[in-house]
Amino acid sequence: MKALVYFGPRDVRVVEMPDAKIEQSTDVLVKITTTNICGSDLHMYEGRTDMESGKILGHENMGRVVEVGKAVAQIKVGDMVCLPFNIGCGHCQNCESGLTGFCLTLNPGFAGAAYGFAGMGPFSGGQAEYLRVPHGDFNCLKLPEDAIEKENDYVMLSDIFPTGYHATELAGVKPGDSVVIYGAGPVGLMAAHSASIKGASKIMVVDNHPDRLKLAEEFGAIPIDFSKGSAVEQVLELTNGKGADKGCECVGYQCCDKHGKEHSNITMNELVQAVKATGSIGVVGVFVPKDPKSKEELQKEGHMDFDFGQFWMKGQRIATGQANVKAYNRQLSTLISVGKARPSLIVSHELSLDEAPNAYKHFDARDKGWTKVLLKPEMITAKK
Numbered sequence: 476m477k478a479l480v481y482f483g484p485r486d487v488r489v490v491e492m493p494d495a496k497i498e499q500s501t502d503v504l505v506k507i508t509t510t511n512i513c514g515s516d517l518h519m520y521e522g523r524t525d526m527e528s529g530k531i532l533g534h535e536n537m538g539r540v541v542e543v544g545k546a547v548a549q550i551k552v553g554d555m556v557c558l559p560f561n562i563g564c565g566h567c568q569n570c571e572s573g574l575t576g577f578c579l580t581l582n583p584g585f586a587g588a589a590y591g592f593a594g595m596g597p598f599s600g601g602q603a604e605y606l607r608v609p610h611g612d613f614n615c616l617k618l619p620e621d622a623i624e625k626e627n628d629y630v631m632l633s634d635i636f637p638t639g640y641h642a643t644e645l646a647g648v649k650p651g652d653s654v655v656i657y658g659a660g661p662v663g664l665m666a667a668h669s670a671s672i673k674g675a676s677k678i679m680v681v682d683n684h685p686d687r688l689k690l691a692e693e694f695g696a697i698p699i700d701f702s703k704g705s706a707v708e709q710v711l712e713l714t715n716g717k718g719a720d721k722g723c724e725c726v727g728y729q730c731c732d733k734h735g736k737e738h739s740n741i742t743m744n745e746l747v748q749a750v751k752a753t754g755s756i757g758v759v760g761v762f763v764p765k766d767p768k769s770k771e772e773l774q775k776e777g778h779m780d781f782d783f784g785q786f787w788m789k790g791q792r793i794a795t796g797q798a799n800v801k802a803y804n805r806q807l808s809t810l811i812s813v814g815k816a817r818p819s820l821i822v823s824h825e826l827s828l829d830e831a832p833n834a835y836k837h838f839d840a841r842d843k844g845w846t847k848v849l850l851k852p853e854m855i856t857a858k859k
């Protein structure tokens with residue numbers, strides 16, 4: 476099968492790989508119809524992780540079931556399914572509690588497994604023609620009748636829509652809250668969409684890319700361009716000097732200043748200032764325990780110069796981590812089905828798998844208009 480494989484920093488290629496296949500009786504085999512490129516793929520693409528060469532990337536996957544293992548009872552051949560990026564076993568203590576982003580059995584020595592991800596277990600990604608889904612009954616979300624018609628919406632259930640929603644859950648967003656969101660990438664935009672769905676009274680989204688900020692506006696948010704002045708001051712002005720009730724971090728350790736220079740502590744320290752005293756901050760942007768390629772000494776060891784005194788004095792709270800996609804994907808799927816959520820608004824490109832290396836280049840450069848890339852492996856088949 477054709478697949479997009481990581482060979483080294485900024486070197487990904489579409490090559491022929493052995494077909495994905497059923498390996499265990501609980502597996503499901505999916506023919507991928509849509510697979511997205513994610514901001515998380517870029518940490519690997521840029522060589523900022525210990526991703527091994529030769530691995531297939533891709534953790535935002537959707538497709539048609541073409542084969543099921545003998546022990547699979549619920550999922551049938553022909554079902555259209557969306558796969559949470561994190562893989563759960565379904566029976567460990569964390570999976571049982573709905574914390575499927577922290578499965579204890581699938582990636583021994585680490586809490587959490589995912590497709591095509593550095594440090595998240597041996598699982599191949601889905602930027603390919605086929606994907607093996609372990610524990611298929613548990614991990615497949617069977618989609619409703621309109622799965623194909625709304626494919627570009629449903630595929631967002633694999634990661635960024637539940638992740639954006641998780642940011643608002645971690646921050647404890649409630650109806651009537653004002654919310655500041657750092658990052659207008661796909662995740663930040665989905666956090667804005669989720670905050671709006673939850674009935675937030677005012678949503679402010681911070682970034683410096685006008686095209687992305689424009690999308691934030693389409694989701695009902697007030698755009699805040701940090702290249703045009705202090706984001707914190709703009710948020711304080713919009714909240715009568717008090718700060719937002721809740722804050723979401725949707726950027727992560729590669730956050731930059733207005734000159735494009737990385738300082739891993741910018742967003743966290745700004746959130747402490749931009750969120751009110753006693754407010755809460757949800758952090759879904761990725762921070763890593765080791766980052767040897769960073770130019771900052773502290774960050775190399777996964778440390779940061781954090782304004783803990785200010786944070787403590789304001790009596791704020793922080794919650795962090797990978798999204799437990801399965802905790803939200805079914806409800807969010809219903810919102811898509813009835814037309815109350817439309818995550819596909821952020822889609823900028825639908826391309827064949829062959830076009831993936833070029834798409835990585837543009838998305839990595841945050842080139843204007845490259846907001847979210849959807850790869851359609853069947854486009855290749857159609858061309859043959």
Ligand SMILES: NC(=O)c1ccc[n+]([C@@H]2O[C@H](COP(=O)([O-])OP(=O)(O)OC[C@H]3O[C@@H](n4cnc5c(N)ncnc54)[C@H](O)[C@@H]3O)[C@@H](O)[C@H]2O)c1
Nearest residue numbers: 514515658660661662726727730731759760761796797798
């Ligand atoms: N927790 C999870 O489960 C989970 C899941 C998916 C993605 N993520 C992470 O979420 C983060 C965002 O993902 P994405 O796909 O939206 O990525 P992205 O890289 O496309 O978007 C990040 C955005 O942040 C902006 N930005 C950079 N510095 C900033 C600053 N100082 N202030 C405000 N905005 C700033 C960039 O301009 C960009 O638009 C990444 O770290 C990704 O790995 C986490």
Ligand SMILES: [Zn+2]
Nearest residue numbers: 513515535634
């Ligand atoms: Zn992702």
Ligand SMILES: [Zn+2]
Nearest residue numbers: 564567570578
């Ligand atoms: Zn588990």
